Amino acid sequence: MEQQRSQLIERRSRLQRRIIAWCQLQSLYMPGVLSLRDSAHENPSPLAESVHLFLPSAVIANNPCDKKLAGYEWRLCYGLAFDCLAELRRHLLVLNTMYQSKDQLIRGQHHNTRSNGLIQGVQTRIKYVSHKYRACRSALVSLSEPLRKGDEWESILRPLLDTDIRGLREGEDASSSSEGRRQLSWIWSSQRTNAAELTLGMNEALRIEWCKARARAQRWQEECILLWEEMRRVAEFHKWQAGVWKTRADEAGCGGARAYALRQQHTRIFLMEKCVTSWADVGQALNAGEAAAAAGEQLVECWTRT
Structure with missing residues (x-):
């Protein structure tokens, strides 16, 4: 414990000497800092690591530099x-x-x-x-x-x-x-x-992550393909159902059975049109997702390239 305390005091003294040398050199190139430093000395800090250095980034907003x-x-x-x-x-x-x-x-x-x-x-x-x-x-x-x-x-x-x-x-x-x-x-x-x-360990870790990211992207692409096919089949199913009810309406001739069949046909046509209009932008979103996945693979390839 005493050895650590002595090392801390020694390092603070060394840092304090370097700060004093820095302040003397800074006064030549940044004279406007002298007034700021004088105002800061009114509340001096006992710790060398807490002394304000007044770098250009800290004073350029209010003082010429x-x-x-x-x-x-x-x-x-x-x-x-x-x-x-x-x-x-x-x-x-x-x-x-x-x-x-x-x-x-x-x-x-x-x-x-x-x-x-x-x-x-x-x-x-x-x-x-x-x-x-x-x-x-x-x-x-x-x-x-x-x-x-x-x-x-x-x-x-x-x-x-x-x-x-x-x-x-x-x-x-x-x-x-x-x-x-x-x-x-x-x-x-x-x-x-x-x-x-890019050390050996980092290279291996990045390559593993690239393989996992590529596998995830491929699985998502498969899900997108399945989703698109499922949407197409739902619309086709409603269209097929509308045709079935139209055939039943023609076979029923007239009366309540025909009216019921035509009503079912109209419902299926409405559902088919609703699906088509609601999913009109899904294809564009899927294409954008594929482009983003390709860009992500290129980005990781830049990291893993040796």
Whole structure:
């Protein structure tokens, strides 16, 4: 315990010295920050990690700042956000492997306690990386309008919700979602930072998930084909029934039997027309679903391509 406390004090002192050097250098390139820092010193923080650095993303909205410095922070946060996503994916794969090993191999209270401690450590790192990504994206949002970066980057670096932080084999709601409705989190479809990220374990996991996604897509396509055929047969059945009742009406001649048969024929024709009009847009929806499934397969193929 004493050793950890001494290490913490040493690291805070080292960080404090670096912050002091940063403040001296910042006063040369961002003179407007001096007034902000003086007002912040009225309530000094005893912890070095809580000191406000007044980066361009934090002051550019209300104070003039050199666009060149803001561009440097943009490039730093943009690359760091991708690094955070890569680290987040790696931790999620490690966490999934640890859960599998625990279920298959761990027995006894002692080993379960130790395993839970290791899993908690990975979960803590996942929370830290998630907070780091959100901080980077918040800085990018603050800098995008002054630097006129547009909205293209927001479709790549999307907001990270708590529901998005899930492994490859987890759906949006693992407790209620079926295998056929499971949707992959967007963090797995974002671009990789480099080829080294696709390790052997990640490559195998992505290939397994691609095979499962392809099987799900094929099953859904089969269901769509069966649905379309069933709809066609329902309409044809009503048409056939209308013909049967027309034949019975012709055979009945006149009277109540003919009136009843014609009424049944009219009912079947009404049902057939109702089915055709109600299901008029189903074919377009099925074609759109097939196109989305093909696009999903291409997206996963880009990830699994070596």
